[in-house]
Amino acid sequence: MNVSRWRDAAPDFDADIDVPSTRSLEAWMNECATQATDATSVAGSLARAWRALLESSGATQVVASAVWVCVGEDGRLELLGRDGKFDDDNHESQTAVVASEQAWPRAPFWILEGEGAARDLALQLGLLSEQVAAPSLCVPMGEEGLALLWIKSEDGELAGDWRSILQTCANQGETLLSFALRLERMNSSLHGLAESVADAIDEREPHREGRSRAVAYYAALVAREMGLDEGEVAQIEFAALWHSMGRLSVPESVLNKDSALSDSELATVRASSEWGARKLEGVDGMHPIALSVRHQHERFDGLGSPDALRGEDIPIGARVLAVASRFAAMTGRRADRGPMSVVGGAMEDVAAASGNALDPEVVAAFLRAMGRSL
Secondary structure: OHHHHHHHHOOOOHHHHHHOOOOEEEEEEEHHHOOOOOOOOHHHHHHHHHHHHHHHHOOOOOEEEEEEOOOOOOOOEEEEEEEEOOOOOOHHHHEEEEHHHHOOOOOOOOOOHHHOOOHHHHOOOOOOOOOOOOOOOOEEEEEEEEEEEEOOOOOOOOOOHHHHHHHHHHHHHHHHEEEEEHHHHHHHHHHHHHHHHHHHHHHOOOOOOOOOHHHHHHHHHHHHHHHOHHHHHHHHHHHHHOOHHHHHHHOOOHHHOOOOOOHHHHHHHHHHEEEEHHHHHHHOOHHHHHHHHOOOOOOOOOOOOOOOOOOOOOHHHHHHHHHHHHHHHHOOEEOEEOOHHHHHHHHHHHOOOOOOEEOHHHHHHHHHHOOOOO
C-alpha cells in the first residue's frame, strides 16, 4: 500500500456489507464487545474490531492487532487481546510491562516515527528492537489501554479524518475497557467478601476450617473440565462458597454434637440448605446461586431432597456441588475420623456414587480433572 493513502481523506465505509459507516462506529465497536464481561474478552473483541475496521476501508491490510490493557494502579500493562498473524513468538510471550505516566501517549502515532514520550513507551513495550518486528501504528484508548496495529505499509502521516475515525474508536474502546475493569474489580471484591463469610461460617464447627474454599476449588475445576463457559464457572464457584450458608440456621449445639443426632435435629440440618437458598434468593441477581444451594443434596436417581429432582432436572450447579462437596468432606477431618485418602478412599467413593447419588457426567469430569478415570 502506498503511504499516501493514509494522507488522503479516509474512505466512506459501506454499511451494506456489514461494515460500519463513520456515523455508526461507536455502535459497531460496542457491538463487537456486547457479549464480553471481562477485560480479556473485551480486549480480544477490540483487537478483532480494530483489524476489521481498517481492513474494511480497502486502504490497507492489517496483518495483526494487539490490545494492551492497564490492569492495575501501578501503570502495569498486560497483553490481553490479539488478532491476526504474529510471526515472532517472542512478542507473544511478552505479557506485561510497566509504563510510566509520563510516557503514556495522548494521540495515535507511528511507532518508528515516535518521539519523546511516544518513543519511550515503544521502547518500554519492546516494540523498537531488532528481535521483534515493530507494529506500524499505536492508538491509545484513553488511559485504559493501547491498540497496536501491524500494517502492510510504510509509516506516514494520518489525514485529519483518519485521526477522527481512530479517535472515535479509541474513545469507545476506552469506555468498554473501563467498564470491564470496574466490573472485574467489583467481582473480585465480592468474591473476597464471599470467601470471608464462608470462612466465618466454617469456623463455627470443629474441623471445617477452609471447607467452603475447598469445595469452591473443586467445583470450578470440574466445571471447567466439563467445558462450561467462564460465566457458568464463576456462578458455580460462587455458589460453592455459599453452599454452607444454611448452616447458620443450625444451632451450634447441634453442629458440635459428638453423638448421633435426634430426628428433629436431623430435620433441622436437612432443611438448612433451603434456609440458605431463601436468604440468597432475596438478593438481586443471586437466583442461579440460590438454586444451586437449594438443590445441592438432590440425588441423580431422584431419591434426594428437598424436591426429589432426578437427573438433568437438577440444576447443573447443584450437580457439580454434590461432587465437589462430597470429595471435600471425605478428604477433610471430622470429629469421629481423620481425612480419607484421596486415591484409595475419596475418589473411589465418588466413582462408586456415579449414576445413583451423583451425575455420571460430572463424576467423569471430576476424575479426569484429578488425573483418574472410571
